[in-house]
Amino acid sequence: MDKPPLHILMLSIHGLVRGHDLELGRDADTGGQVTYVVELARALGRNPNVEWVDLLTRLIDDREVSSDYAQPEEKLGPRARIVRLPFGPKRYLRKEVLWKHLDHLVDRCLHHLRSQEKLPDVIHSHYADAGYVGTQLSRLLGIPQIHTGHSLGRGKLQRLLQSGRKKSSLERQFNFAQRLAAEEEVLSHASLIVASTRQEIVTQYGDYINFDAKRASVIPPGTDTTRFSAPGRRPISETVCRMVDRFLDIPEKPCILAICRPETKKNLHRLLTAYGEDADLQEMANLVIIAGNRDDIQTMEAAQQQVLADLLLAIDRYDLWGKVAIPKHHRMEDIPDLYRLAARRRGVFVNPALTEPFGLTLIEAAASGLPIVATEDGGPIDIIGNCRNGLLIDPLKPEGIALALKTVLSDRKAWRTWARSGILGVKRHYTWAGHVAQYLNAVRRVLRKDRKRFRRQLATFAHDRRSALPLARQALISDIDNTLIGDQEGLEQLIEWLQVRAGRVAFGVATGRSLAGTVRTLRDWRVPMPDVVITSVGTEIAYGPDLRADPGWAKLIRHQWRRDALAEAMTAIPGITLQQKENQRQFKISYNVIPELMPPIDQVGAYLQRLNLRANLIYSHQAYLDILPVRASKGQAIRYLAYKWGLPLNSFLVAGDSGNDIEMMLGDTLGVIVGNHSPEIRSLKGRHQVYFASDHYARGILEGIAHYQFGGSSHPQRFLTS
Template sequence: MFVLHVALQGCLKGCDVQYGLTADTGGHIRYLLDLVEAAAELHPTHRHVIATRLFDGMGEAYTRTVEPCRPGVEIIRIASANPAYLPKEDIHTEVASFAENLIAHIEAGARPDVIHAHYADAAQVAAIVRRRLGIPFVFTAHSLGRVKQAMLDGTGDMTGMAQRIAAEELALSQASLLIASSRDEAEVQYALYDAYDPGRIRVLPPGSNLSAFRNAVPSARIEAELARFLRQPDKPCILAIARPVRRKNLTALIEAYGRNAALRDKANLILVAGTRDDIETLDGEMSSVMEDMLRLIDRYDLYGQVAYPKHHCPQDVPGYYAYARARCGVFVNPALNEPFGLTLLEASAASLPLVATDSGGPNDIIETCGNGVLVDPRNPDDIGRAALRIIADERLWNRLSRAGDAAAAAYDWGRHARRYTGLLNGLRQPAALQPTRPNKLLVCDIDNTLVGCGEGIRAFRDWRPSQSGLSFGVATGRSFHSAMAILEREDMPRPQFLITSVGSEIYHLDANGVTYNSDRAWQRRVARSWEPDKAMACLSNVEGIIPQAPLEQRPFKLSYFSDGRSATAAQVRVRLQKAGIEASVIHSHGRYLDVLPSGVSKGSAVDFVRRLLRLPIEAVIVAGDSGNDVEMLRSVPQSIIVANHSDDLPNLPALRHSYVSHDTHARGVIEGVAHFQMLAGVPCKAAS
């Protein structure tokens, strides 16, 4: 497979990248170089070419037309109309000329199978190439204009924003597949766009080569450099590593530190904010942000307590984490929005507890690793309190420090590359789909039903191909992207459809065998009587329930945590009924409570799919393990309750017809299917 990556922004080269050299020489370059290295390592016969701009004035490296990186990977530099380096706000002026020259380059040599566009300007180029040559393209946004626009709220430089957002709308409408780094990006950020289509987005968290951070030790050079700034260099420290641009929000961190006397007494503040010789010569907004940072340091008289070194190279970064770890410090990412957060993974691997923005990828990282605290990046006091709480509590610091070990296993480039190349191969060679008219339908819950047991997962993977004529789908409380992430992580067979968010959304596998299409007819049906604002207001003061995180709220689902005592599902139903609000209430695992449009559940969604496939109810088998599966299990005669069930399902009168398996998880599903096939006189293959 030949993948052509297009990335126009920043000073991109194969090694020794000077991050922070310009405002646009940032994490997307690191992501791209690590991605192609991991993909090349996984498949040595594949070819990856990175096409970027050729420009003068920033050094000889950026005038080389071809730069070999490693076997199977090279960078090519394509000229555009303007030979000078340009900031991202002006790149749109070069799209047409760059695309023409790229097309000429492709036509003169090998034709790529897929183009991967990085940032919206590259997507514009890819769209032109697709129109002319028919090559499909994949899009990674890295950051989104509408998100930045909302973050700055008219207070920052909006130059080029209209063109950028238009380019992102184009990318969303024309890309064959969109790759997001986090659920927040896939479900919240992309949802701001008119062309938003959840089924064409996949969440693939970037990996990170973390061994250098896990084993790093403080260097004498870094110790000496920071000692120049600090009166008491041995105190714990708050560490931040980010370019000095507005969205990284370093000024809020200085405010947080300056306004919290207890924090200043306990810790120093270290700001590793790019590389500079003279602030006045910094590119773009970096100069004004650095000036703002220095003004705040002066306002709060933080001299001797704050370090802000002028230079560092990539090899120094592990040493900064090690310096902070040795002093029982914390790493803080206060960005207004962080699409993913590679520095958070690095800090995690270095055993540093995290304080991170609640906007973007840090939600996923801290949920996965359990090694930090999420904060509102617009509230400096919130940031300061969180940092102080961790630094002042030795037991908490130790617990969060140890939890960071999970980062290396969870965010691995090898795993990312396997999923990535699998998706691209699917676009290049669409898989043969099941017949359009299956004669059987199997619908399974995911958590603790399909997954949760490695042996069961392997058995299901082996068993599924033997079930000819069987349409396989899942029904879950998870969102679409959360469900796809766990299914792909476990390498489960790709479902023909997904019923997600407790039945409130349905997605069908596209003809390409990779992406999914939202069921608009079901969406219109569930929206008819849904009044989420009224329901939320009605439940705002109910004792014993609290809303789950914003990321867990869906267009047709409100999600709460319940204490399981004072706020039962019945009590919530009564409260809604008294307010004249039509809604379904589903309680599961003793602590999750979901409020849905009236009549919406996994059961009603399964019946909708059954009717769509024109199958009789006798052709349907469903499997589940908990309270949010009750409606699905109740409504289908052939129901399987797996042995590891919760919520006392077998003793519910409405589920007496169900088959309770002896085996757990996916092996229990296979056992149950075999049971019903035997009753019907159908030869079947049991779990091996």
Template sequence: MIILHLALGGCLKSPPTHFGITADTGGHIAYVLDAACHQALRDDVEQVIIATRAFDDARLGADYAVARETVAAKVAIHRIATADRRYLEKEALGAELPAFAEAFCDYLAMAPRRPDVIHAHFADAAAVATVVQRRFGIPFVYTPHALGIDKRAQNIDGADLDARIAAERRAIAGAAAIIVSTRDEAERQVGGYRVEVGERVHPVAPGVPRRDLIPAAPTIADRLGDWLDQPERPIILAIARPVAKKNLAMLVRAYRDDAVLRDTANLVIVAGQHDHGCDDERAVLAELRDLAADPRLAGRVALPRQHDVDDVAALYRRAAAGGVFVNAALHEPFGLTLVEAAAAGVPVVATHNGGPVEIVATIGHGLLVDPTDPAAIAAAIAAIVTNPARHAALAAAGAAGADHYCWHRYAAATRGIYADLAAPRLLASDIDNTLTGDAAAAEAFAAWRAGSALPFVVATGRSFDAARMILRRWRLPQPDAFIVDVGTRLILADGHGGWRECADYAASLDTQWDRAGVAAALAPLGITPQPPATEGRHKISFYGDAADAARIRATLAEAGLAARVIFSHDRLIDVLAPTGGKAQAIAAYAARFGWTLADCIAAGDSGNDADMLTACGHAIVVGNASADLADLPVRAGLHRVAARHAAGVLQGLAALGLADADIAAPPLVAVAVAVAVAA
């Protein structure tokens, strides 16, 4: 298996990582690197690629403009360049996503072998992965890391929060699987988006980075006397980005206002790289400096301007000597620092909002507090640092329990999730010349359908009535749903033996569709229209050749009218609403069950099947396919079979382990399987 992690924000490079060098260079960078390196250690993983943006910024160094960088055996960073070579903060990435998506698709098109799965980190990467899934059929997994809906719940708002939440909702809806770190994320946070997810959400705890290496040079822990009058005292340690949601100022106030704490321990706050960062970070750092200037805190607070991984490791070791680690964030999606503290034998005081609840319950190495109550924060810290017996018990629990968080277990669990994405949940098949054309093969398909629990829909260019007629004529089985009129209508069972059109899907196709304008623009071309019975609310159809189809595309482009133009069978031209098509309709039907296109198999023979054959996780191109499909992108999920018509569909299903070989081989039908794989 080839795994590709996609992460667009921050400064991503092989270790040592310069955490805090920008606002977006935080914990997710460590997560991606550790996940990739541990997945690559598995024998069933061939290669792990980490794809990110290339940028050239003199302030940040030349590393991030290098196209390829080796991280470890079987692990490499690939940087994708666009015309904009600037470093972009998360808030500015949105405008760049279309250009990056195109560049990323070009990169994949030229790859000697495409990845089997894309693991997208944050919603911006998921938006790009959605484009890739539609174009190449590569399923994607989404890890949000932090969700906007919880920022809003904690009254941390921003001008872009509505757009962020909408992007996260799309990512949750479109991902083949969602991997989060805690049950709270899986149930409450993702559940808060009110998207049907079925069994797609998987809580998989990450591991903890190694912090046991001996630094080569003196660290902050060796120089605490530069800030502190009595550096031998235990330390209250906090490590976080200097942003409002991390609530660092509240921790300083809690310490300042408690005389026992001031006389018992020192406060050490490691808050990013002070010479970098955005306006919001500079504002938080200014507030921390103002608070630390209080005469009561003189010689008691250390606020280092910069740090590296050696400093962090050494401070954890220092805190283990009678000190405590504090994460008082307003909300923490996971809380990796709490696991790091546990591994170092440091008791913790943590927010009762989010992932820390599960971490502390699992490990048992600390206390939970209301992050808006400074007296409660101070009391919890004092209960540990002033009680050596409690400190020792919590430290021992942390050292023993940190093993619950293991990157090797993460790698095994995620590899299994990736593999499950290849298990199809729905077959969507064209009718004419795909299921029809050979009576014996059609009969064999009907027999397979009678014994299979795999849901089945037809996706055809015919009308609903014509589709039902042709199925009866060929004695083909009734599907669970009909996708008709080249994917512009979705017909569902009404539960009473009848059928109804899906009004929600129909309404979704109105977006950017000016039917009257399209018809008026094309009328002067004089291309022969198909009979009125073939017309639809979101479809206009003609008879013509490839040149006519090209004229239609050019005319619509010149008029600025959005539409999809599909040419098939050497004579049929369908002009569809821009968001219509078989793939879109399959996605809409699959979403009703919490599935995505990655969960679907498409089977077809002509150009009007191309979008679903490209976008679905698996595609079966029957042996009698027309030349329209000669240029489909080669990928691992594309199965070009030798058998024709319904026998070809069965042959493809047999290759996927969904049909028996003898059922897939009716009399007089060739059965040699030719499965297309990436070169």
């Protein structure tokens, strides 16, 4: 029987992503990853075994960038497109600033997928930020996740610390804590990790606690050999020749070509040092550095300013005017001609980066018949091993860089051999057709393994509609203790507000209490039974007056849950004691905490990860610790309900007061934090759609309702007075 064609959702959410005239090098976020995801989407769309490919990225409405990035859709081919969803501010943001907005994207993605005719077969995330989003979607929808890291945070952090940077300043600039946590989480969850090289698996991913090499596959990227070819087959643009030659006294000399973004890790200053301190190398060749595009260095990001300023100062220090070309502007379509120009002049391509996960420019240079000199880290080891077209260098030793360049430039016979070998090696190892064939085989293996389990979960998730809740247009979900209850008069006013809107606004509670404890408390405070009850910190969902349990939720969160092993492991943690038996549930282990004795919560999480145990740790009121399945929390439960009922997340007003309410507040929900909140929830101040009320308990909820004009425009003022 023929295999059904696949529907693939790819996530690549930072940088400037479009299908034409890629602005490579414009900034640190628009580089090789953008090229890879666009070309992969196109190549997959050409394959008859693929039904459809959506490359989902961020919609950017900013006068400082092209209006192309504000278009909701862009076609890439017959069965491939770019889909852009807005989240966070409209303006363009660097990737380190996007982290606090990623939960909004999860919610926008859920709404987008809900509107489609069918869900994708797999979610393929690229880089840590998309990995975070992909993991949330995979858990909520029961769709396998594939992940490509492109570059990893742990190695970058180590290199920057070794260079003398302070950890605190690095955290402010790069948000490493969030990035590393997201990388560990995606490595724990993803069904397949796609790597470019074996070295990437062994050396780079090997530093992570949750990495399992059995779930990794080496699939080298492809290159478009219709664009990159040896000189002679097509003319080289005169514009490109002028762009380079106007800097040079003797333009006909061989050319040392470097193409990369102006980033410290690209190590351009050592390349320039190698050239500037070797008179023989200067005599043999010119140096051409294509380091992104710039109008005015002073308007660029600080890190890029520093790199380019250092390069220009080094050119002046070594008096290299007339020997070094460093153009201000180039177009994407100029890149193939730059390789061909360097090859025609018997030059060499150099990549001196401190670390290089793959190195797509090396493949492009090889396909253009240009020998390469590259760092002995990561992808270049495999590329030169496969193509036999150049030399590896230690990127920390300028004299070694200079020696390798002179070796390639001075041996004409070896140069011709390397040029031919590179062209043949790319055709043998690095075509898009070959990449897609390997990729689809790996995806099919994932689906064979996971299909039955995911299909079971999804069928229950999509079709188990046990209540009339889908008829509601909005939903108010509140924590109980210290939020809904605490002020009887304010509670009665809130109940009256809800009764006026019965049928239009669903009412639910989300609490850390057990179901039995929840029912008792609601009766004691004379609260009518809610439409939905989320209990035990989001691990149980029940509906209506008869409290019918949602079996789909239980099946969904059971993934990777090892209750007995977790309970045993936690006996080694000081400062915690098990709560009473009523608070222990099938999917929840609850402890009382002595804060000054318990280790920091991130250390507890790392300890469990080392034991290969997966859990969601919820610390609240500086007194309680709940251990839950990785898919369970109040916030995840609300997203499950949103998808199930077909309501957008901004139709949910959620109210809370403590740390176990934080996940409810993230994303597109309308968050209300009552005035009597606990200290740990203050971290949400300034967050998107999180309102801090001044009134306490139910009066604080009513204040939030008025703030958002939730449930209609009519908000009787007597509800808001004492």
